Amino acid sequence: MNPLTVNNLSLFLAFALVLIAVVISAKEKLNLSKDIFFSILRAIVQLIIVGYLLKYIFQVDNNLLTLGMSLFIVLNAAWNAHKRNPARNKKYIHSLAAIFISTSITLGVLILSGAIKFVPSQIVPITGMIASNSMIAIGLCYRGLNTQFHDLRQQTLEKLALGASIKLASKPLLQQSIKTAMQPTIDSAKTVGLVSLPGMMSGLIFAGLDPVHAIKYQIMVTFMLLSATSLGSIIAGYFAYKNYFNSDHQLTL
Incomplete structure (x- = not known):
């Protein structure tokens, strides 16, 4: 079985799904658009940092x-x-x-x-x-x-x-x-x-x-x-x- 791969295009298309939530928030006046974008940005930054940190920890194995x-x-x-x-x-x-x-x-x-x-x-x-x-x-x-x-x-x-x-x-x-x-x-x-x-x-x-x-x-x-x-x-x-x-x-x- 081939391992699952995620390229930049896949991430971009997946991000488009987030825009659905943003559109719904704007249409229904839920005032969640800012929170959605902030949470996405925070998640990306945190996951990138944790990803490199875990890679180092796994390699060191201490x-x-x-x-x-x-x-x-x-x-x-x-x-x-x-x-x-x-x-x-x-x-x-x-x-x-x-x-x-x-x-x-x-x-x-x-x-x-x-x-x-x-x-x-x-x-x-x-x-x-x-x-x-x-x-x-x-x-x-x-x-x-x-x-x-x-x-x-x-x-x-x-x-x-x-x-x-x-x-x-x-x-x-x-x-x-x-x-x-x-x-x-x-x-x-x-x-x-x-x-x-x-x-x-x-x-x-x-x-x-x-x-x-x-x-x-x-x-x-x-x-x-x-x-x-x-x-x-x-x-x-x-x-x-x-x-x-x-x-x-x-x-x-």
């Missing part, structure tokens, strides 16, 4: 450099998750702990089981996949928690007035927020292969790998993402709900 790149991914994912938290008293360390723990545990199990090897060409991309999905789940958990506290403020106050601890008063809100955070990953797992052919599986098939072997890798990725999103959202949620209370255990919105 364990410390691999760990450094993986840590950079985790730190950046944690910062983006932190920014998505609407809570007033949010703390970056909470997002960092959630993503670091979920990524480390998932990655550690994969390495110890022999599913992947500790080489940069495998560790760095897998770390990116785990951290990015955990970041999205944590962001959804944060938003869900904020919405729940505002919508169910009176019920929470009543529970506190009756002597409930902040953990007990917040438990139903926390459970719903974690469920909301995990739902996209669960829905994706339900439809994988039937509706979508995910990136790793498609990439391996493009590279010429037997589809059956590509499916095994995709099953591993599905397990991996379910683990990371569940761990990340649970850890972040149990940290974040405390941000809505002061030192006297009073609800502050």
Whole structure:
């Protein structure tokens, strides 16, 4: 099988598809044209820089450099998750702990089981996949928690007035927020292969790998993402709900 090739003409024609979104935005007065062009420009610059950086890291094949790149991914994912938290008293360390723990545990199990090897060409991309999905789940958990506290403020106050601890008063809100955070990953797992052919599986098939072997890798990725999103959202949620209370255990919105 010939490897997939993308030339400048292919990129130009693919960029023409972006113009469809721009036209729709202009016609419907969505005011998204500037954001679309900015996001495209940023993506191009970031991908070019990362592409050359990964090429260097793969060639050097140094364990410390691999760990450094993986840590950079985790730190950046944690910062983006932190920014998505609407809570007033949010703390970056909470997002960092959630993503670091979920990524480390998932990655550690994969390495110890022999599913992947500790080489940069495998560790760095897998770390990116785990951290990015955990970041999205944590962001959804944060938003869900904020919405729940505002919508169910009176019920929470009543529970506190009756002597409930902040953990007990917040438990139903926390459970719903974690469920909301995990739902996209669960829905994706339900439809994988039937509706979508995910990136790793498609990439391996493009590279010429037997589809059956590509499916095994995709099953591993599905397990991996379910683990990371569940761990990340649970850890972040149990940290974040405390941000809505002061030192006297009073609800502050």
